[in-house]
Amino acid sequence: MVREIIGRISDLSDRGYGVLEAGDIKIEVPGALPGELVRVKVGRKKLGRIIDIIERNPARILPPCPYVGMCGGCLWQDVSYSEQLRLKQMIIEKIFERIIGEFDIADIIPAQNIFGYRGKMEFIFSGSPESLTVGLRTLGRYDRVVDIHSCWLQNQLANIVLQEFRQKLSLLGYKPYNIITHRGFLRYLVIRSSFYENSCLVNIVTTSERKLDIDILVQDTYADTVIWSTSDSLADVAMGEIRAVHGRGYIYEKALGYVFRVYPYAFYQTNPVQAEVLFDFVRKMAGGGERALDLYCGIGTIALIVSDNFSEIIGIEIEKSAVKAAQENAEMNDVDNVRFIEGKVEEKIWDINKKIDVVFVDPPRAGIHKRALKAIIDLKPDKIVYVSCNPRSQAEDITHFLANGYSIRNIQPIDMLPHTPHIENICVLEKT
Numbered sequence: 001m002v003r004e005i006i007g008r009i010s011d012l013s014d015r016g017y018g019v020l021e022a023g024d025i026k027i028e029v030p031g032a033l034p035g036e037l038v039r040v041k042v043g044r045k046k047l048g049r050i051i052d053i054i055e056r057n058p059a060r061i062l063p064p065c066p067y068v069g070m071c072g073g074c075l076w077q078d079v080s081y082s083e084q085l086r087l088k089q090m091i092i093e094k095i096f097e098r099i100i101g102e103f104d105i106a107d108i109i110p111a112q113n114i115f116g117y118r119g120k121m122e123f124i125f126s127g128s129p130e131s132l133t134v135g136l137r138t139l140g141r142y143d144r145v146v147d148i149h150s151c152w153l154q155n156q157l158a159n160i161v162l163q164e165f166r167q168k169l170s171l172l173g174y175k176p177y178n179i180i181t182h183r184g185f186l187r188y189l190v191i192r193s194s195f196y197e198n199s200c201l202v203n204i205v206t207t208s209e210r211k212l213d214i215d216i217l218v219q220d221t222y223a224d225t226v227i228w229s230t231s232d233s234l235a236d237v238a239m240g241e242i243r244a245v246h247g248r249g250y251i252y253e254k255a256l257g258y259v260f261r262v263y264p265y266a267f268y269q270t271n272p273v274q275a276e277v278l279f280d281f282v283r284k285m286a287g288g289g290e291r292a293l294d295l296y297c298g299i300g301t302i303a304l305i306v307s308d309n310f311s312e313i314i315g316i317e318i319e320k321s322a323v324k325a326a327q328e329n330a331e332m333n334d335v336d337n338v339r340f341i342e343g344k345v346e347e348k349i350w351d352i353n354k355k356i357d358v359v360f361v362d363p364p365r366a367g368i369h370k371r372a373l374k375a376i377i378d379l380k381p382d383k384i385v386y387v388s389c390n391p392r393s394q395a396e397d398i399t400h401f402l403a404n405g406y407s408i409r410n411i412q413p414i415d416m417l418p419h420t421p422h423i424e425n426i427c428v429l430e431k432t
Contacts, residue, residue, distance in 0.1 A: 004051065009036045012087060014095055014392050016075070016421020020048060030139065031075045033057040033087075049140045059083035064115075064152060071136040071146040073153060077419040081114055085415060088423050092413045095391050099399060103408040109281075111274050114418040116155040119193050119253070119272045122238040123148065123162065125169075125176035125186035132170040134162065134189055142236065143180055153419070158193045161200045161223050165189055168217055169204075177207060179236060185209055187231065188238035192262065194251035195272045201225040201251050203264045205240045207232050218246040225249055227264055239265055250325075255279050258304050258333050266322055267298045271416045278387070278414050278424060279305045282360070285410060285428045286385055289357025293381070295345050295372065296363045300326030300338065302387075306360070307335045315340040316348045346371035349379075356381045367393030377404045384429040389416075391425040398427060407432045 009018035009032045018032025020040065029048040032038050037055035040048035050069070053060075063078040076084050089108050096105060111117060126145035127133035135148035149166075150159045169186060177184035188205040202223040206212055208230040218226045225247030231240030242264065250263045255276045262268045269275035282302060286292070288309040294302050297315030299322050307313055315338060317323050323342040330338050341348050346369035359381045361368060367390065368376070376384065377400070384401060388394035391413075398408070410428040417424075 004039060004041050005048075006037065006039045006054070008055075009034050009038060012091060012094075014091060016087065016091055017047075030072075031069070033059065033079065043140070047140065057083075067136075067146055067148055070138060071148065072139040073136050073151065074419040075139075075421060077152070079419075081110070081418065084418065085110055088413065088415060088421070091421070092391055092411070092423060092425060095395050096411060099395060099402065099408075101402060101408060103411060105411045105413070108413040108415055108423070109277055111271065111415045111418045112277070113273055115152050117271045117273060117418065118153045119195060119268060120270055121151060121154045121158065121162075121191050123189040123191070125184075125189065126178075127176055129173045129175050132166065132174075132176060132186075134166045134169075154191065155193055155195075157198060157200055157222065158191045161191055161202060161221075162189070164222055165202060165204070165217070172213060172216065174206075174212075182234060187240075190238050190264070192251055192264070194253060194262075196252050196254040196259070197224075199224040199251055201227070201247075201264065203227040203229055203238075205229045205231055205238055212244070214244050214246060223247075225251070229264070255301065256283070256305055258301075258329075260299055260301060260304075260329050261325055261332065262299065263321055263325055266319075266325055268301070269416065274414065274416050275301075278416070278426070281412055281414070281426060282306065282385055282387065283309070285426070286358055286360070287383065289382070291354055291356055292358040292360060293349075293352065293356045293379070295349065295359065295361045295368075295376075297326060297340065297360075298322050298362070300329045300340060302360050302362065303338045303340075304329060304333055304335050307338055310357070311337060313338045314352065316345050317342065318344050345369060346375070349375040352379065358383045358385065360385045360387070362387040363393075365390040365393065368397045373397060373400055377401065380431065382431050383409075386427045386429065388425050388427070389422065391423055394425060394427060398429065401429050405432055406430065 007020040011019040017028035020027045027048045039052040133147040135146045138144035175184045177187045190203040192201040200223045212228045228244040229240030292310045292313045294315040303315045326340045406429040412426045414424045
């Protein structure tokens with residue numbers, strides 16, 4: 001049942017959403033700030049959508065982007081950056097105040113660039129062949145798309161490429177995919193930007209109902225690589241089977257002197273410039289030793305960056321293509337003391353029967369798999385360096401380490417995604 005209510009935002013949730021208390025019910029309101037009096041429409045899952053801000057927080061500013069409040073990309077672009085940092089610090093402290101023990105939380109490290117920082121954007125096709133929409137989901141709606149002609153989160157070249165492929169695909173008259181009827185052809189336009197080379201990779205994800213005229217699309221393009229992928233999955237995920245590649249098929253990024261080959265579906269930190277700050281902190285906190293374990297290692301970024309600190313590093317990663325990229329990256333950077341194992345972390349980690357000095361872990365948002373968590377504890381490493389894009393699941397995992405003889409040495413939040421409530425957090429634990 002959908003209803004409208006007026007109320008004052010009393011707090012921020014762990015997700016960075018405003019909290020509105022209506023009787024015994026707490027409603028989370030994306031984009032609302034503490035102290036604001038708002039009129040919201042309340043839908044399912046106790047989520048509210050702002051209709052009007054009656055009394056505004058003084059930290060509100062005029063945003064440069066015309067789509068703020070419509071798409072879900074920038075909940076906080078109309079909030080001063082200093083206030084964004086203060087709110088993120090507050091969220092981290094709120095999450096970790098539940099953990100018993102003595103430890104300090106460092107001040108969040110600000111982003112070097114607050115606009116044009118994203119290395120990857122996933123745009124959605126909608127509309128009709130006569131009026132093609134390319135953009136992001138409307139805030140709070142899975143079935144509507146905001147038509148975006150330029151996004152302030154990606155760089156200028158990526159915005160040129162966005163406009164270029166919007167025009168080309170519009171002229172070709174393809175039918176966009178409908179998420180409700182599951183009919184249509186065009187699904188996603190994914191743009192990956194290399195900040196190292198100032199180049200772009202475009203991945204057009206479609207259904208398999210027909211062939212994409214990629215030979216036409218690659219003519220006179222600003223993109224260095226154009227890829228066609230297909231997916232008939234009902235899931236709203238911008239991934240598919242690669243059917244055609246024009247160009248070399250990947251981009252390069254560089255961090256702390258190491259160059260990384262990044263394939264279309266490989267994970268690399270969304271903010272490549274700020275990633276160097278994160279990697280530098282991880283390397284400094286790691287110390288050294290005989291042997292390290294890098295779990296959920298992806299394309300081998302952390303393993304390679306800390307390789308000088310250890311005699312041997314073992315990485316475990318489930319994605320076959322990521323393991324291939326990690327091996328290529330090791331060879332390209334002349335690093336010969338790392339090896340990568342393909343498979344589920346919670347399964348392959350049990351095969352490790354050597355003394356491990358340091359475990360690096362950068363898991364998906366859900367956190368460390370319970371079996372992997374138990375295996376790490378059984379390995380008894382001297383130190384655990386836990387990188388997380390979801391401090392809530394990270395804090396839950398940390399309670400298990402604390403209950404098994406570890407203590408927190410450092411907690412360092414980093415702002416990787418300005419104008420959003422997302423926080424990257426690093427926690428260093430030591431065996432006591």
